[in-house]
Amino acid sequence: MDPAILTRAMLRLRDRLGTETCVIGPIDAPFWDDGRLIESIDLAVARAFVDPATPTDAPALPGWLDTHLDRVATLIPGDKLVIALGRSAMSGRADGPSLTL
Amino acid sequence: MSFAEAMDMMAEAAAGITYLPDLGTVRARLVDGSYQVHDVWLQDATVFRDQIRRLDPVQAVAIWPLGYEDPAVWDLLDPNMSPGLAMEVLQRPVSLDDVVLQSGSGPFVTGAERAVIGQRDVVMDPESGAIMSETYRVVPRPNRISLGGAAASRGLHVTFDGLPGAETADNLLATLSHAGVRAAFLVDLRDLLADDATLRRIVAAGHDIGLRLALDRQPRLGPGEDLRHNTAQMALSHATGMRSLLIQPDSVIAGRADFEARVWMVDRGFLVVAAGIMAPFGVFDPMIFVARVRDEASGDFSGNVEFALGPNSQAVTAVLPAILSGLRSRDSNSRRWARRPA
Numbered sequence: 377m378d379p380a381i382l383t384r385a386m387l388r389l390r391d392r393l394g395t396e397t398c399v400i401g402p403i404d405a406p407f408w409d410d411g412r413l414i415e416s417i418d419l420a421v422a423r424a425f426v427d428p429a430t431p432t433d434a435p436a437l438p439g440w441l442d443t444h445l446d447r448v449a450t451l452i453p454g455d456k457l458v459i460a461l462g463r464s465a466m467s468g469r470a471d472g473p474s475l476t477l
Numbered sequence: 478m479s480f481a482e483a484m485d486m487m488a489e490a491a492a493g494i495t496y497l498p499d500l501g502t503v504r505a506r507l508v509d510g511s512y513q514v515h516d517v518w519l520q521d522a523t524v525f526r527d528q529i530r531r532l533d534p535v536q537a538v539a540i541w542p543l544g545y546e547d548p549a550v551w552d553l554l555d556p557n558m559s560p561g562l563a564m565e566v567l568q569r570p571v572s573l574d575d576v577v578l579q580s581g582s583g584p585f586v587t588g589a590e591r592a593v594i595g596q597r598d599v600v601m602d603p604e605s606g607a608i609m610s611e612t613y614r615v616v617p618r619p620n621r622i623s624l625g626g627a628a629a630s631r632g633l634h635v636t637f638d639g640l641p642g643a644e645t646a647d648n649l650l651a652t653l654s655h656a657g658v659r660a661a662f663l664v665d666l667r668d669l670l671a672d673d674a675t676l677r678r679i680v681a682a683g684h685d686i687g688l689r690l691a692l693d694r695q696p697r698l699g700p701g702e703d704l705r706h707n708t709a710q711m712a713l714s715h716a717t718g719m720r721s722l723l724i725q726p727d728s729v730i731a732g733r734a735d736f737e738a739r740v741w742m743v744d745r746g747f748l749v750v751a752a753g754i755m756a757p758f759g760v761f762d763p764m765i766f767v768a769r770v771r772d773e774a775s776g777d778f779s780g781n782v783e784f785a786l787g788p789n790s791q792a793v794t795a796v797l798p799a800i801l802s803g804l805r806s807r808d809s810n811s812r813r814w815a816r817r818p819a
Contacts, residue, residue, distance in 0.1 A: 421539055424528070425520070434500035435518055436528065441501065445531060458537040461528050463520050464545035465483035470506065470514040 379410035386416045402426065403444040403459070408451050420452045425463040435463050479545040481576040481619040483519055484595065488616040496523060496611035503611065522549035523599055523611045526563050529553065530606050548572065560606035564599060567611075571595035576619035593618040633774055633804065635660040636687070636725075636750060637793075639786040640668050640675050645794045650682045652794065656801040661685040661781075663725045663750060666709045673716035680717045687723025687750055688713065690742075725750040753781035756800075758789055763796040767803035 386397050398419035399407075404426075407413055414420065424445065425435040448457060478486075483505070487494060492507035503519040525547065529538065534556040540546050552566045574592040595617025600609040635658055641649045653660055662679055664686060669676065680686060688709045710720045724747040742749050754770055770782055782804075784793045 423541060425541075434497070434502045434504075435520065436501055436524075438499070438501040438527075438531075441528065442531060449533070454533070454536070458539050459532060460539040460541040461520075461525060462539075462541040462546055462550075464480055464542065465478045465517055465519045467478060467483070467486070467515050467517040470516045 379407040379413050382407055383410060383413040383416050386413065390416065390418075400460075403448055404440075408448055411451075414452055414456070418456065419458060420448075420456050421458045421460050422448050422452075423460045425461070427466075435466065478517075479576075480519070480521060480547045481573045482578065483517055484573065484616055485578055485618050485621065487517065487613075488593070488618045492517070492616075494519075494613050494616070496608060498527075498608060498610075501527060520547075521611075522547040522553060523567055523597070523608055525550045526553050526567060527608045530560075530563075548575075560601060560603065563606070564601050567597065567599045571597060571617040573617050573619035578619050578621045580621070590618075590621045592620045633770070634753075634781040635801075636753070636781040636783045637662045637786050638689070638783055640664060640672050640679070641786050641794070642788075642790040643672070643675060645790040646675050646678060648794045649790070649797065650678065650684075652797050652801070653684070654682065656798070656805070658801060659684055661687045661723055661750065662786075663687040663689045663723070664713075665689045665691070666705075666712055669709060669712040669716060676713075676716045680719065685723055686713060686717065686719075686721050687725055688721050689725045689727060691727045722746070722748045723750050724748070750781060753783050756782065756784045756793070756796075758785055758792075760792045761796065763799035764803060766796070767800055770804060 382399070386399065389395070390397050396418040397416070398421060399413070399417050400421040401407065401423065403422040403424045405422075408420070408422065422444075424441055426433070426440075427435070445459070448459075486492070487505045487507060490507035490509065492505040494503060494505045496503050502524055503521055505517040505519060507515050507517065509515055532538065538554065540550060549566055549569065549571065552569075553563060555562075558566075572592065572594050574594075576592070593615065595613060596615045597611055597613050599611045601607065602609055635653075637660060640646075640662060662676075662684060664676070665688070676686065688706070690706055690709070706724075714720050724742050726742070726749065754773055756766060782800075784797070786793060
């Protein structure tokens with residue numbers, strides 16, 4: 377998604393409804409880089425896991441997690457940032473791409 | 478998949494569970510009923526602990542998705558959690574006692590098993606607090622219930638009197654599987670004691686086992702029936718790990734005593750298998766039988782079509798495909814098949 381469009385939408389929501397706004401997205405999403413978007417929202421929930429494309433990919437590799445935790449911590453003020461952990465369990469055939477979520 | 482569902486699956490499949498520090502996750506590897514190897518990535522409390530130690534202690538955290546988590550994660554959210562205290566939390570027994578997993582469908586509870594308290598062994602680097610390894614000495618399981626019983630709608634159900642002979646069991650089960658029919662096999666204590674291998678295969682194929690009970694012809698039923706019935710249930714449980722709700726009395730209702738016998742069973746929560754349409758013994762014309770069933774089942778019929786097995790197994794196996802096909806054909810006026818016998 378184009379961060380500019382998302383920013384405009386969040387601003388309109390806040391202006392028209394007068395309510396708090398929140399964006400939930402993957403921790404590695406490019407739109408966290410958009411300072412105007414971060415400014416326009418009240419809460420940013422960064423999902424610190426991925427949906428693996430195959431069962432051979434782990435949902436939150438430590439190196440990947442550390443990199444993106446550091447990144448969002450510099451982009452999003454601490455009082456707006458929520459880190460979503462978890463993702464429970466995923467299963468799939470070890471020799472195939474299908475997953476049961 | 479929730480933590481409880483994943484753990485139940487792993488316990489059922491006797492999965493190998495390994496914590497992989499390099500991947501930051503727990504991986505379980507199991508073999509399913511089709512002999513396919515499955516990997517399960519599990520974000521349990523140990524993984525959660527390893528992730529939150531990377532965060533600022535005052536960092537706001539969300540658990541995603543809520544309700545799917547390992548219950549121990551809540552105790553790990555304390556911002557002042559030390560590595561030692563985290564170890565203590567992770568080594569506590571893992572209880573999924575507030576979770577009930579349900580399998581099957583239908584208005585009757587046909588089985589219930591209590592939760593199993595789990596235990597994990599965690600090794601942590603005392604200096605860094607990093608998780609080094611984790612194993613489940615006992616895999617926790619939630620409470621489980623299985624549901625069954627006929628749907629509220631009326632319908633025809635397939636029952637078999639006795640067990641198929643070992644030489645015909647494969648063909649019979651394959652025929653039922655091909656037709657998508659779930660049947661009930663009604664057995665007595667002699668059947669239970671004689672052939673528990675076939676019994677287990679029938680249960681493994683997803684069919685139900687009911688008990689045939691010979692009742693005393695007395696107005697007041699009492700300890701004699703309880704003892705006989707309990708012995709049969711114990712034999713069934715010994716062979717298959719389950720008890721049965723399905724009971725078929727050995728008589729039609731011919732008087733007050735037979736009526737009381739039904740009340741006795743219903744009062745104890747059993748599903749009484751009513752006498753239904755009996756297939757002829759031996760080889761017969763399946764199309765004539767299909768026509769007869771259509772005729773008898775043309776009204777608001779709810780009951781069973783019963784086939785005697787035992788020495789009759791080969792004859793039943795020969796005609797069953799044609800009967801099931803005939804009863805399910807488009808021009809049939811019989812009721813739809815329910816998944817469970819009534």
